[in-house]
Amino acid sequence: MALHTRVTELLGVKHPIIQGGMAWTATAELAAAVSNGGGFGIIGAGHMPGHVLRNEIRRAKALTDLPFGVNLMLLSPRIDEVVDVVIEEGVHAVTTGAGNPGRYMSELKNAGIRIIPIAPSVAFARRMESLGADAIIGEGTEAGGHIGELTTMVLVPQLVDSVDIAVIAAGGIADGRGIAAAFALGAEGAQVGTRFMCAEECTIHPLVKEQILKARDRDTTVTGRSTGHPVRVLKNRLSREMEQLDVQNRPEEIEALGGGKLALAMREGDVDMGSLMAGQAAAMVCKIQPAAEIVSEMIEEAQTIVSRLGGLPTARRP
Ligand code: TUI
Numbered sequence: 001m002a003l004h005t006r007v008t009e010l011l012g013v014k015h016p017i018i019q020g021g022m023a024w025t026a027t028a029e030l031a032a033a034v035s036n037g038g039g040f041g042i043i044g045a046g047h048m049p050g051h052v053l054r055n056e057i058r059r060a061k062a063l064t065d066l067p068f069g070v071n072l073m074l075l076s077p078r079i080d081e082v083v084d085v086v087i088e089e090g091v092h093a094v095t096t097g098a099g100n101p102g103r104y105m106s107e108l109k110n111a112g113i114r115i116i117p118i119a120p121s122v123a124f125a126r127r128m129e130s131l132g133a134d135a136i137i138g139e140g141t142e143a144g145g146h147i148g149e150l151t152t153m154v155l156v157p158q159l160v161d162s163v164d165i166a167v168i169a170a171g172g173i174a175d176g177r178g179i180a181a182a183f184a185l186g187a188e189g190a191q192v193g194t195r196f197m198c199a200e201e202c203t204i205h206p207l208v209k210e211q212i213l214k215a216r217d218r219d220t221t222v223t224g225r226s227t228g229h230p231v232r233v234l235k236n237r238l239s240r241e242m243e244q245l246d247v248q249n250r251p252e253e254i255e256a257l258g259g260g261k262l263a264l265a266m267r268e269g270d271v272d273m274g275s276l277m278a279g280q281a282a283a284m285v286c287k288i289q290p291a292a293e294i295v296s297e298m299i300e301e302a303q304t305i306v307s308r309l310g311g312l313p314t315a316r317r318p
Contacts, residue, residue: 003016003179003302003306010093010134011040011092012092013035013066015299016188017034017179018189019040020044020144020193024204024263025266027043027056027202028056030291031060032060032064034196036064036291037296038299040093041060041064041291042070046076050081051085053085058089068091073097073098074096074099075098079104093114095117095118096116096118097118098146100127102131114135115134116135116137117133118136119137119138119139119159120147120148121155129165135166138155138167139155139170141171142232142279144282145231145277146231147231147232156169160187167188170190173191173192174285176297176304176305177301183306194279194282199291201290205265205267206269207271208265208276211278212282213286215283215285216283220233220235221233223239223258224242226245226246227251231258232280233275236272236274238272238275258275262275
């Protein structure tokens with residue numbers, strides 16, 4: 001049974017799997033490999049300056065003829081130049097995270113770029129729909145990196161009941177069971193981050209991949225709650241130091257300690273003092289494999305489950 005939805009239609013892809021736009025992690029190589037595998041690859045712009053992102057987009061174009069996207073990290077001080085580059089280079093769609101993309105929506109839409117904001121709540125999703133979002137990603141607190149409060153299981157069905165645009169589930173999805181569960185909740189696609197960190201084409205440091213493969217169920221924690229920007233990471237020396245500062249309510253020192261630590265982990269491989277942003281599903285990632293194989297394994301497993309359950313649910317609106 002093909003899993004064709006409004007999301008596969010919107011993104012021009014074979015399978016309803018979107019790769020998470022992970023900063024310092026989702027490079028051109030990974031994005032192109034996911035798109036070549038039939039999913040929707042995404043370059044994570046993170047804090048990149050415009051010229052670096054331009055280069056990544058051009059490299060991805062050289063690696064695939066299929067559509068791919070860019071994740072705009074809205075806390076970036078360089079977000080304005082990043083939006084300009086995305087418009088100049090042209091990508092199929094953007095996802096946005098860590099804030100409100102409202103002020104960029106008309107510019108992006110006028111350039112023909114589809115906009116898929118990440119929403120941590122129903123109110124935010126409704127606001128995005130009214131501003132013209134093409135779909136919405138409901139990201140639960142199981143996800144890695146900067147997170148909201150609600151779980152995927154509770155957030156996604158409420159989004160499905162609250163907006164007319166398609167909902168993509170994210171947070172805690174690392175195998176075909178997660179995809180099937182997302183569909184059962186009414187989602188029309190799934191965003192997968194952590195599992196793609198262990199794709200062969202993912203260029204993060206091998207020592208970080210090793211930490212993900214070793215991770216067990218309770219090995220992530222949330223740091224920085226007192227800063228207003230809670231971040232889920234694999235536990236290490238940095239997360240323990242941050243936890244101390246959190247209980248002492250010293251948010252400025254957490255922000256200072258966190259600066260540059262994602263690159264330290266992902267590029268330098270410092271797994272003690274680097275920020276090992278990853279989701280709870282790290283515990284479910286057990287091998288390094290090509291991105292295309294991750295996509296096909298997850299889809300085949302989801303299809304088997306969906307047919308065993310007797311097909312996809314029909315939309316339920318109150
Ligand atoms: O954005 C993410 N995950 C991220 S961003 C990131 S880089 C970073 N590094 C250090 C501190 C903070 C960020 C690492 N991981 N996921 C999507 C996401 N978006 N999660 C939560 C949100 C979000 C939060 C508030 C989206 C909108 C929002 O709206 C606030 C408002 O304006 O109402």
